[in-house]
Amino acid sequence: MDFRDTPEEASFRATLRDWLGENLPAGWAERDPKAGRSDEAEARAWSRKLYEAGYAGLTWPKRYGGGGAPYTFQAILLEELARTEAPDHVNVIGLGMAGPTLMAHGSEAQKARHLEPILSTEQIFCQGFSEPGAGSDLAALRTRAVRDGDGFVLEGQKVWSSFAHIADWCILLARTNPEAAKHRGLTFFLVDMHAPGVEVRPLRQLTGDPEFNEIFLTGVRVPAEQVVGEVDGGWAVAMTTLLHERGTLGFALTTRLEVLLRRLVTLARIPDGSGRRPADDPLVRDRIARQWVELQGLRFTNYRALTSLVRTGVPGPEGSVAKLHWSESNQRLTKLALELLGPDAQLDGDGAVWNGYWQYQQLRSRGNTIEAGTSEVLRNIIAERVVGLPRSR
């Protein structure tokens, strides 16, 4: 056990810090925390820069265009990116889900066609799993894929799909065998988002932002070589995707929470008109300290999970622990921030503190316990697969 960087890790971190100092957009640190941080063109340019510097796909094997670095380097990368609040990568689904799934289950041709372009952001990915009638019960999905010559024709609807409006490709689950048991008749497809019959409609979230989308599939032709794994064997492939979704997400989420906590501390130290700081209220102090404890607990739980990832190569179910706890901790933190704002919490936009940054973060946090596995599903996973309790259904 050693929580310090090895000399190699320290040198990687130092190089990375220098690189971030030189390459983040000019005046980045001084920018308003809400406005001017979510520009798509800038995010694309930033993602490209990361790729050119070798920071995209850091842990991917070199033969797929990755850096072949150990997982600890990826953890350092995520920490340092969060520390500087660098722009989000536009291809998080490609990097975190599609890529690892293809490496585990894809054909050589699929790997050659997609992996390097995922890193370079030439191919931006989205995910087509959830449907109006299939959320937590994913295997109940009804999008059909009917064999037609040397391919399939897809018919159906997907929902809650982030990045679909800018995506080139979609990892998508569809039913190929309606006769089989519900987990057995599914197939995992790579769908070209520019193909005829694919229509994307934005969905506006309660924050007002159109962050995710509906995807309508009307007679979309998908060649057979775009099936990942076996026909009717899509469930196992999708499980790999979800494992990676939660397995590697922990670091990014935790470091994002760290940024929020730093901001919360800043907010709590700003005196009001009468010179009082929220940070002088004992109840506020206790709650901020609690947030800090939770954050450190998450951080080191991620690191412990990382060690088992290094040993086994597969993310363990600890990812569910981290995601579950992070989402609830994030909700508490953002709500506390609104309490510190007091009546001003009702303001939004230009007249609000930091242009409504906290108001946005708090509203957005309500999605955290729903997206990427609801808290209820994650508790089931922990109870049944980790703790070993009997199945609930």
Add this chain to the structure above:
Amino acid sequence: MDFAFSEEQEMLRESARDFLATRHPLERVAELADGEPGWDPSSWGRLASLGWLGLSVAEDHGGAGASLVDEAVLFEETGRALYPGPFLATVGLALPALEAAAKTVPDALAAVLAGERSATLAWAEPGGPRTIAESGSAACTAAQDGDGWHLTGTKRLVPDVAIAGVAVVVARAGAAGGQHRGAADAGDRGQPREPAGATDRDQPQERAAADADRDQNGGAGLWLVDLTDGRAVVVPRSTVDTTRRLGDLVLDATPAALLVTPGEAAPVLAATRLRALAAVACEAVGVAERARRFATEHAGQREQFGRPIGSYQAVSHRIADAYVATELARSLAYWAAWCVASDDEQAPVACAAAKSAAGEAAVLAAETAIQCMGGIGFTWDHPLHRLYKRAQWIDAFEGHGAVHRGELAAALLDGPPA
């Protein structure tokens, strides 16, 4: 970065778990805890021969030269087994002072390492310091005369004092102790202080002035008192957790050996405190895990309405939450142990975080288990209540969670802006 225990440490865990399961199954612990003296003294020699007592003591001082990270495994396992002996008191609380005096009082350390003597630490006083953090303001006095040092005063809530062989006592030099004080302390206190509860407590101003004086001078030292020769009066207290009892220690010109010179105890006490916080955090993780396993086992077997109750999410989700809290606490406890072992600058905040989270996680896990087990978990016969009471012991040790969060808040909110 490497966040796992080594192969040797995992082997140590396995052998500890085997030993404790064989010698101290919970039924045996319950039997011991309900009787006198509350433990099996013959187990102590075994702990010595297993090498548990001097694991983190330097090889020069007769120890194994390992670290608190190795001991973390033992604290977790002894917590999990609810081992009723002075292991935390000796290894977690008394060892730093004994090792600090390894050169001057080598016999005391050697006797502990050999398993001949167990030890504890006496820091709290009636109306005086409650925590190790405050213990430098002790009213207990040490006086030096012809044949050595004598301590006078009352110490309270001393862990395992009725079964330990020696006690490390926090006291302040009075009377003829002047030559041992630090220069800043060689001032105005010519008279030995009265034991706690004496008349000067009735004069708050004088007391406050004396406190301020003590705080400024930090003139506390550490002495070793023999608990077996009848010169110190041990008053056992009735306690909630009977697997780790507390007692008072009444000293009246009781002979004592100087371990740490007056004025120099502060760093030793600070190190002791951090070490103890990390140790009880690890213990709490063991307690939490054991309690949560009781709940899991019961919920997997007990059937109501034709199904195991663990298949109902109202039950299983509570258990999942206890698991999550335990795992987060585990991460913090290991981090704290590592920070202390490595003299990392984050040790104080790591220990505060670990202690607050682990104490509360152990209480949560035990309460969850009591609820999930229904009436059975509420009986005296089931060992669960003993885990619950230990969890509460840990939660109360050195202040409940809020006390430690208060320290963290000061570090986060009162320093220069980050």
